[in-house]
Amino acid sequence: MKRQLFSLVMIPLLLFSGSAVLAEEKSEEWHDETMYFLMTDRFMNGDPTNNAQVNNEDPSAYQGGDFKGVEDQLDYLQELGITSIVMSPVFENEAGAYHGYSVTDYSKMNEQFGSKKELQRLVKKAHELDIRVLVDFPATRVSTKHVWAGDPAKEDWFTSLSSAQEPNWLGNMAEINTANVDVQNALINVAVELADDTGIDGYFFSNASGAAPSFWTAFDEKLPALHLIGEMNDVTPEEAAAYEEAGLDSVTAAWMQEPLRKQFATVDRSSEEVKELLLKEQDVFKDPLEIIHMADSALTDRFTLDMANENMFPGARWKMALTYMYTTPGTPAVFYGSEIAQNGESGVDAHGLMNFRTDQELVDYIKQIAKLRADLPALRQGSYKPLYEKEGLSVFKREYENETLIVAINNTGETQKVTIPVDELDPEKELRGLLAGDMSRAADGEFTIILDREEAEVYALTEKTGINYAFIGAMIIVYVTFMIFLYIVWKRGKRAAGKE
CATH class of the missing domain: 1.20.5 (Single alpha-helices involved in coiled-coils or other helix-helix interfaces)
Structure with a gap:
């Protein structure tokens, strides 16, 4: 209660002090992005005229989400602090394959989602809201019923016409021969045409690590203006760096997902492994700030399921995890429904319909930390220096030009106290909390931070605030x-x- 009262008093004082941190204009750099991955069919039904395969009584069938529905919810995404969206595959799919990965024809759009013209309209509105749009492009495996698979002249375009996949709900798929130059050229032509026709900003190549790094070099050469992201599965940072070197602009941090989930599924777990992985990313990648960090995805169990298995309240767990993701180096990405703590095992159970009318507490918190990330260059582009790590309490410093931030995350079950030597900061300045309004000044050669259990704070190092007599009066x-x-x-x- 005392801390809450302190915050109520301090926030107005900060507003009157004239030393508030100023927001930057939106940068063209992709490491400034905050991404949102959405499954079109499960997001929002905006056009009932394309509901031919919809069966709302069967969760494994199409549920009606479409391009119009995404367009209608762009304002929601902007308010959430999202600056880029990655949409599930848009190509023609097997009947009932709502997820989009069972592509049957790259030359056709999935009619359940809408036309190219409707996708173009979505992109146009997104750009008006300063939101970039990328499309998931499955280029390494397709449906066993793909039109190429039935063409005898293209027999050498596949290494297998039916191969079991992981996760198993994907079923059997035809695996593309990415060593075949003709296949590569055909896929590039598809990518160029879709981008030219719709104005999208880039592609997310799902299962990109299923092809050799060299396969993606030609995509980079033919699509120089587009942002190309590769999904990495079961690879190390060093192996993934080869894909960045080959031409992909960014990759997903497959190595980070499991330790990140383990760390935040419950309290009192060490953050040492994730910290070391963050430091390794700084060493092995050309642009570690563009490495994408995700807690869950279209292919995984929901992170909320991990929390439920630990008998933990998901709201607090998500707040801790997302604060960490939004304030550490890299590009944070949220899978649709995470902001409402969706639950479920990998597959249909994890692909529930998005609910825009559920409890807003976590949504509001995400808006708050997203605004901090947008307003503070050090959170997006700053250096990273761990200061304290012990069984769930993480304290680190981010610096960029003249901006210094201290992030403290107490992922433990008790109130924690930590001290920071003044030589790490400036004894003539003070730390001001930007989330809860906390404040710390140097005393006896150190700054002291006290955090309640499952609480986080982002401190800005600023000039000391004098007594605001006008405000008090x-x-x-x-x-x-x-x-x-x-x-x-x-x-x-x-x-x-x-x-x-």
């Missing part, structure tokens, strides 16, 4: 006026009672 006047008002009401009530 104004508050006194308000209180005195209010007390006079209450006294007058009381007197009138007493007189009225006396007349009766």
Whole structure:
């Protein structure tokens, strides 16, 4: 309670102090992005005329989400602080393959989602809201019913016409021969045409690590203006760096997902492994700030399921995990429904319909940390220096130009206290909390931070705040006026009672 009262007092003082951190204009750099991966069919039904295969009684069937529905919810995504969206595959798919990975024809759009013109309209509105749009392009495996698989002249375009996949809900798929130059050229032509026709900003190549790094070099050469992201599965940072070197602009941090989930599924777990992985990313990648960090994806169990298995409240767990992802180096990405703590095992169970009318507490918190990331260049582009790591308490420093931030995340079950030597900061300045309004000044050669259990704070190192006499005076006047008002009401009530 004392900390809450302190915050209520300090936040107005910060606003009056004239030292607030200023927001930057949106940068063209991709490491400034905050991404959102969405499954079109499960997001929003905006056009009932394309519901031919929809069966809302069967969760494994199409549910009706489409391009119009995504377009209608772009304002929601902008308010959530999202600057880029990655949409599930848009190509023609097997009947019932709502997820989009069972591609049957790259030359056709999935009619359940809409036309190219509707996708173009979506992209146009997104750009008006400063949101970039990327499309998931499955280029290494397709449906066993793909038109190429039935063409005898293209027999050498596949290494297998039916191969079991992981996760197993993908079923059997035809695996593309990515060593075949003709296949590569055909796929590049598809990518160029779709980008030219719709104005999308890039591609997310799902299962990109299923092809050799050299396979993607030609895509980079033919699509120089587009942002190309590769999904990595079961690879090390060093192996993934070869894909960045070959021409992909960014990759997903497959090595980070499991330790990140383990760390935040419950309390009192060490963050040492994730910290070391973050440091390794700084060493092995050309642009580690563009490495994409995700807690879950279209292929995984929901992260919320991990929390449920630990008998933990998912709201607090998600807050801790997302604060960490939004404030450490790299590009944070949220899989649709994470902001409402969707649950479920990999596959249909994890691909529930998005609910825009559920509890907003976590949504509001994400908006808050997204705004900090947008406003503070050090969170997007700054250096990273761990200061303290112990069984769930993580404290690190981010610096960029003249901006210094201290991030403290107490992922433990108890209130924690940590001290930072003044030589790490500046004894003539103070740390001001930007989430809860906490503050710390140097004393006896150190700054002291105290955090309640399952609480995080982002501190800005700023000039010391003097006593704001004008603000305090104004508050006194308000209180005195209010007390006079209450006294007058009381007197009138007493007189009225006396007349009766």
